[in-house]
Amino acid sequence: MxxxxxxxxxxxxxxxxxxxxxxxxxxxxxxxxxxxxxxxxxxxxxxxxxxxxxGLPDNGPRQADQLARQAVWRLRSSVFMTPTRSALGCSDHASASARNRELTGQGMSIQAYGLKPKLLEVDGxxxxxxxxxxxxxxxxxxxxxxxxxxxxxxxxxxxxxxxxxxxxxxxxxxxxxxxxxxxxxxxxxxxxxxxxxxxxxxxxxxxxxxxxxxxxxxxxxxxxxxxx
Known part of the structure; x- marks a missing residue:
């Protein structure tokens, strides 16, 4: 092994x-x-x-997130939609959510924004x-x-x-x-x-x-x- x-x-x-x-x-x-x-x-x-x-999206939802939600069925709330790279560059949740909505049609939850440091840490x-x-x-x-x-x-x-x-x-x-x-x-x-x-x-x-x-x-x- x-x-x-x-x-x-x-x-x-x-x-x-x-x-x-x-x-x-x-x-x-x-x-x-x-x-x-x-x-x-x-x-x-x-x-x-x-x-x-x-792998942070540019202007829409990731296929991986959408497919994962389908795969886990009732526990789909455990899969959050990955924010866009541009939105993660914003300095606060309100502006990040607004930017994400502008690019994807969806805002960003406070929970997803709270993962920003770890998302960017792994990304780098x-x-x-x-x-x-x-x-x-x-x-x-x-x-x-x-x-x-x-x-x-x-x-x-x-x-x-x-x-x-x-x-x-x-x-x-x-x-x-x-x-x-x-x-x-x-x-x-x-x-x-x-x-x-x-x-x-x-x-x-x-x-x-x-x-x-x-x-x-x-x-x-x-x-x-x-x-x-």
């Missing part, structure tokens, strides 16, 4: 799950570059999967990373694992049990203590990072699928797609 890293944003920055020959290790860092360096200390990773949009880092980087959406990956969209939210008790079971059936055990790494990191963040790592492994071994296929390319040149 190749060594891969799945990454999810969390309250303290970023949480990463490394999968290496069936062994899972967790890492936390305030920055994405520091997290990948930390995760690579015991050996290079072949693919980094990140739960964050990569991914282009110079010395490793393959792909975008993954956890709910799309869990739907792939289950063979159908999940119908329970990830922060509910039943949602956590269901996701842990799916990961366990895929050989990824997530119900062990993470020590100091687990402090300040939500259970849902760990589960999301773990399933992102599952998709990153599929990318590494050549059996992943993309939405859309082929990826969509905007003026920034990045092949925008969600992998699972």
């Amino acid at each position: 190749v060594r891969v890293l799945g990454v999810d944003a969390c309250r303290v920055g970023w949480v990463g799950i490394v999968l290496d020959n069936g062994r899972m290790t967790a890492h936390v860092a305030s920055g994405i570059a520091a997290l990948v360096d930390q995760a690579s200390a015991d050996g290079p990773v072949a693919v980094v999967g990140i739960d964050m949009p990569i 880092w991914a282009r110079q990373a010395a490793v393959d980087v792909v975008e993954v959406h956890p709910e799309v990956s869990f739907a792939h694992l289950a063979g159908a969209p999940l119908d329970v939210g990830k922060r509910t008790h039943d949602g956590v049990v269901r996701r842990r079971k799916l990961l366990r059936e895929a050989g990824i055990v997530t119900d062990e203590e993470l020590g100091t790494v687990g402090r300040g990191v939500g259970v849902d963040d760990v589960l999301d990072a773990a399933v992102v790592a599952w998709s990153a492994h599929r990318v590494a071994v050549g059996c992943a699928v993309t939405m859309p296929d082929p990826p969509e390319v905007f003026s920034d040149g990045w092949p925008a797609a969600i992998w699972s």
Whole structure:
């Protein structure tokens, strides 16, 4: 099994799950570059999967976001429409939302605007990373694992049990203590990072699928797609 890293944003920055020959290790860092360096200390990773949009649209919705909403069905609210690059250049939410509406016909939620620092952090880092980087959406990956969209939210008790079971059936055990790494990191963040790592492994071994296929390319040149 190749060594891969799945990454999810969390309250303290970023949480990463490394999968290496069936062994899972967790890492936390305030920055994405520091997290990948930390995760690579015991050996290079072949693919980094990140739960964050990569490839920012110019003047319309991304196909990846639209297809992901269809794929997760009842949990479609978990997929936000990626803001345009121009809107993310605005200095406040009101002007960013107005700019996005001007370009796409839709405003921007305060939640999406709140992700601006992490969106731009990943956007800058991914282009110079010395490793393959792909975008993954956890709910799309869990739907792939289950063979159908999940119908329970990830922060509910039943949602956590269901996701842990799916990961366990895929050989990824997530119900062990993470020590100091687990402090300040939500259970849902760990589960999301773990399933992102599952998709990153599929990318590494050549059996992943993309939405859309082929990826969509905007003026920034990045092949925008969600992998699972």
